[in-house]
Amino acid sequence: MPSAVCPSAVAKPTIPKFIPAAPTKEKLDYVELVNLDLSKFENPETRKSLAKELLDGVIKHGFLTISNHGISDELCESQVNLAHAVMTLPAEEKAPYEATPEEDALGRYVGFKPAGKLGAKGGFHKTLDHYNILTYDPENHQHPEVLRPYVDEVNEVIGFIRHNILRKLLALMAIILEVPEETIASTHAFGKESTEYLRYMIYNPRTDEDNDKYRDLYLAGHTDWGTFTFLFSQPISALQILESSTNTWKWVQYLPQSLVVNVGEALELLTGGLFRATIHRVVKPPADQERHKRIGVIYFARPVDEVELKPIDSPYLKRLGIDKPLDEKVFNMADYLEARKHGYKRLDFDHDRPRTDGYHMDPFHGNY
Ligand SMILES: O=C(O)CCC(=O)C(=O)O
Numbered sequence: 523m524p525s526a527v528c529p530s531a532v533a534k535p536t537i538p539k540f541i542p543a544a545p546t547k548e549k550l551d552y553v554e555l556v557n558l559d560l561s562k563f564e565n566p567e568t569r570k571s572l573a574k575e576l577l578d579g580v581i582k583h584g585f586l587t588i589s590n591h592g593i594s595d596e597l598c599e600s601q602v603n604l605a606h607a608v609m610t611l612p613a614e615e616k617a618p619y620e621a622t623p624e625e626d627a628l629g630r631y632v633g634f635k636p637a638g639k640l641g642a643k644g645g646f647h648k649t650l651d652h653y654n655i656l657t658y659d660p661e662n663h664q665h666p667e668v669l670r671p672y673v674d675e676v677n678e679v680i681g682f683i684r685h686n687i688l689r690k691l692l693a694l695m696a697i698i699l700e701v702p703e704e705t706i707a708s709t710h711a712f713g714k715e716s717t718e719y720l721r722y723m724i725y726n727p728r729t730d731e732d733n734d735k736y737r738d739l740y741l742a743g744h745t746d747w748g749t750f751t752f753l754f755s756q757p758i759s760a761l762q763i764l765e766s767s768t769n770t771w772k773w774v775q776y777l778p779q780s781l782v783v784n785v786g787e788a789l790e791l792l793t794g795g796l797f798r799a800t801i802h803r804v805v806k807p808p809a810d811q812e813r814h815k816r817i818g819v820i821y822f823a824r825p826v827d828e829v830e831l832k833p834i835d836s837p838y839l840k841r842l843g844i845d846k847p848l849d850e851k852v853f854n855m856a857d858y859l860e861a862r863k864h865g866y867k868r869l870d871f872d873h874d875r876p877r878t879d880g881y882h883m884d885p886f887h888g889n890y
């Protein structure tokens with residue numbers, strides 16, 4: 523595959539290699555996702571068919587895979603190694619880089635998920651942790667020592683996802699909505715205040731007792747709050763989506779070297795519901811993988827703070843009759859995040875199993 527972006531050649535301290543689990547041999551009930559081959563973007567004719575495929579994917583499942591995205595295998599691997607190194611730091615080394623309650627209140631959830639009071643609020647279990655790196659970070663937050671020599675690489679990954687992969691998806695959206703490219707691109711204008719971030723995640727294997735307690739759930743059903751979420755494909759099967767046509771949970775299959783992309787609430791609101799923010803969750807992996815650490819590298823794209831979350835002025839949405847705001851009140855992105863954090867539209871999608879008092883948990887305290 524074409525490798526548009528590779529780790530830079532400057533010598534850095536070596537990060538131990540993370541050995542990922544082998545793909546599962548179990549036959550799981552997988553969802554069939556549309557795959558976008560991004561190499562088709564270059565040619566105007568194949569670009570049009572790619573736009574059709576994107577539309578098909580977001581209508582059907584709100585989840586897709588992307589191949590030929592341009593991030594080299596080497597860089598993907600390096601990011602996973604780095605995520606592993608950061609997420610396995612001892613608690614005392616993480617402590618200075620935890621999000622503060624003030625940052626949390628503003629929706630600038632930066633650094634490690636707090637382990638203290640704030641973190642205990644939602645009954646967060648200690649097997650799951652994350653570290654957020656803001657894209658727009660005027661305060662220039664300091665990173666843990668292990669990450670500092672790699673900040674260039676992290677910025678390279680963020681920059682490539684934003685300026686290349688996301689830009690292409692936004693251009694395909696412009697084709698679908700029959701509007702100028704700039705109309706869509708401006709919703710994610712670079713350098714304006716926004717809450718986008720790259721997230722490193724770890725899911726540590728749990729005891730049978732904890733799995734019972736949390737009903738095999740690692741992350742309860744939810745929809746993401748932004749536009750597109752990009753997940754580096756990873757071999758541990760655990761991600762499931764709620765398939766709307768059957769109302770059943772289906773597994774997302776591991777497709778090596780791809781990105782898994784899903785639609786968030788902001789994009790649903792911007793498209794009058796044409797693009798679907800699909801409910802998903804993370805559950806206990808199959809038996810041949812459940813004793814392995816699961817490392818996540820995820821990019822959350824979001825409109826800039828000032829963008830109003832109402833349908834984009836589009837002839838296509840008008841023809842479909844879905845050009846009116848979906849919600850009674852129209853928020854801009856910043857206010858929407860704040861409202862969501864404080865209980866607006868709080869949804870409980872985890873409806874497939876009986877709820878046990880005290881056992882339900884929302885590890886992100888509603889921060890998606
Ligand atoms: O770990 C995963 O596969 C998905 C995580 C997720 O849904 C999220 O962080 O919003």
Ligand SMILES: [Fe+2]
Pocket residue numbers: 744745746751802890
């Ligand atoms: Fe999610």
